[in-house]
Every structure is written in C-alpha cells, then in structure tokens.
Amino acid sequence: MCEILSNLWRWLCLMPKNETPTSDDDDPNYKTFPHVKKQIESDSIDISDHHVEPISFSSGSTNTEDNIHTSTSHIVVDLSSGCAEDAKTTNAKGKEQPVIDIDCGNQELIPEVVFEEIVTPLISVRRIGPYTSAQRILLVGEGDFSFSASLAVAFGASAANITATSLNTKKYLIKNYGQFVTNKAELETRCSTVLHGVDVTKMLRHPVLGSMVFDRIIFNFPHALNCVATYTKPLPHQKLIREFLLNAKEMIGEGGEIHITSKSNGVYLEWDIPKIGSVIGIKLIQQVKFKRSKYPGYSPKYACDDEDFDCNPSKTYKFGKVTLFR
Ligand SMILES: C[S@@+](CC[C@H](N)C(=O)[O-])C[C@H]1O[C@@H](n2cnc3c(N)ncnc32)[C@H](O)[C@@H]1O
Structure with missing residues (x-):
C-alpha cells in the first residue's frame, strides 16, 4: 500500500519530463537539469516550467x-x-x-x-498549523525528524504527501539523536518518504527531489554547520539560507510557499531573512510567530548534539514566487 501511495504522490510531484539530466562533476549523486541551471544562473523566475497544479477538490x-x-x-x-x-x-x-x-x-x-x-x-484532509495532508510537503535540514513526525502523526494513517530529509547520514542520526529511530518509524509506517544526505544548497540536482514539485518546503532553524564552534557572524548562515531559497523557489508549484523558521531575537535578527528573499526575487508573503506547542513531539535540535534548544521567540517567514502575469 505504501508503495502505491508513495508512487501516486511522487507522480503528483513530477517536474517536466522532456529534459535529460546531466551528472554533476562535484558529486555524482546530484544531477543537473537544464532548466534549473538556467534559472539558478540568472536568478530569474520562470513560472512556466511547472506543469503540476495543486489539487483542487x-x-x-x-x-x-x-x-x-x-x-x-x-x-x-x-x-x-x-x-x-x-x-x-x-x-x-x-x-x-x-x-x-x-x-x-x-x-x-x-x-x-x-x-x-x-x-x-x-482522501480525507487533516491539518496541523498551516499544513495539510493535501499539500505536497518537503522538509529539509531535519535534526531528529521530530517535526516531520509531528506532521505525519497529525495527518493520520497516511502521510505519503511528506518527503522528509536531512543533511546528515542515517548512521550519524542513529548515533546522535535518541528519538530518531522512533520518529523515522512514525514517518515510514505512514508511507512518508525519508531521505538522508540531502544538501539544500544543491537539492535541485538531487536524483529524486530534482524532478519533484511541492506546495510547501520547510526549513526549521537553518544553521550553517560547524560542530567545532558556532559561527557567530551572520554571513555563513545567510549564505546557507540564500542558496536554500534559490533551490527551493524552483521546486514549488503555483501557489507554493517556502517556510523558514528562525529565532527572532539577538544576533539572529542580523541575518535579515526577509532581505535575503527580496535580493533573490521572491516575495515575503507573511511572517508569523512560531509556536512549538502547536506541534506535539517536536524537539528543535542543535546540529551536532541531542540537546533541545529554546526556540522562543521565533518566527516563520513564508515566501512565495513573484507572480509576473495574471
Ligand atoms: C539548528 S539545527 C535544526 C535542526 C532541525 N531543523 C530542527 O528544527 O530540529 C540546523 C540544521 O541545519 C542542517 N543543515 C545545515 N546545513 C545544511 C545543508 N547545506 N543542507 C541541509 N541541511 C543543512 C543541519 O544538518 C541541522 O540539522
């Protein structure tokens, strides 16, 4: 049953099929789609490349x-x-x-x-926060996968609409996060897709994700990786967010949104996430206070250890494509 559901959702997420991807010299696991290269290089927005419309019931x-x-x-x-x-x-x-x-x-x-x-x-639609089981949802940069699992559980018996990913390998996550195995099982029993080794700065060229379109792409608490010492300057984090947005904006369909949740006090305000979006030509639709309590089981994690961090106060910045033509 999972296979049927996953294939159906995968099919709903397909990107244009008349392109032949080429291999990336840096990393054979990633491929380059011609339309992607063109758009990343130019930073322009081409809404005509996406052929899949959101489901309208x-x-x-x-x-x-x-x-x-x-x-x-x-x-x-x-x-x-x-x-x-x-x-x-x-x-x-x-x-x-x-x-x-x-x-x-x-x-x-x-x-x-x-x-x-x-x-x-x-077909029966369930909701948690701003997310529903009718949306094609991609989660990136997951820690112990507790946020993805919280959505999946809220969606009931099937959460095949969720694709949850981490940069870290499965082996690392098992060693680093006590709840990872349980969270992953919550996802997989509900037919969600779980992928590891997904780098948001080049996910457009990922062999599975590169051919998919999503309604929501979510990155909670992006933080440039450095397990030896925390980067105190904003630049590495801004670069990560910029590259994530450049990739993500090519992976959302019409009406699609990219959600970044980040702390909204102290040094984090220097990251100026809305400005990063505007520089790359996407529109800030809304910024809302993030409430962890809306997501039962969610434990925001540091990148390199199993400690929860205090995610209060935080905001979710919601971005969408600039609509050129009506
Ligand atoms: C502060 S942790 C937040 C983890 C998780 N999103 C959460 O809310 O618990 C920052 C996360 O960003 C991820 N990350 C950093 N650079 C990344 C990249 N290039 N691609 C994907 N994820 C990345 C790290 O692996 C880490 O899991």
Missing part, C-alpha cells in the same frame, strides 16, 4: 473537507507520459469537478489506466 473553495467525504474520485492516468488528463471528481449532486490539470505537452499516446476505488477511500 472543489471549485472556489479552499476548505476541502466537506466536499471530499461526499465525492467519488475518478482519475484517468496516462502512465507512459506521467500525465493525467480530464481528471475529475463527481460530488454528491453528480456534478463533475476538475481535480488535476496537467499540461502534458506533445507526448506519445499510451494505454489508459483507471484508478477508481483505490483513490476514493484515502
């Missing part, structure tokens, strides 16, 4: 719950192109509503596969 409404329980889904999937065409739901009154709209471009014709009974019983 009802016309003109963002509250999906009421509609979902009375709907039957009927998604026609063109497997060889990875595109769904004419995907619709039918609500209780028998009225057809569009669900997924993917621009397939010129691709070969294929046999159709109908996912019918599989999809219907799995």
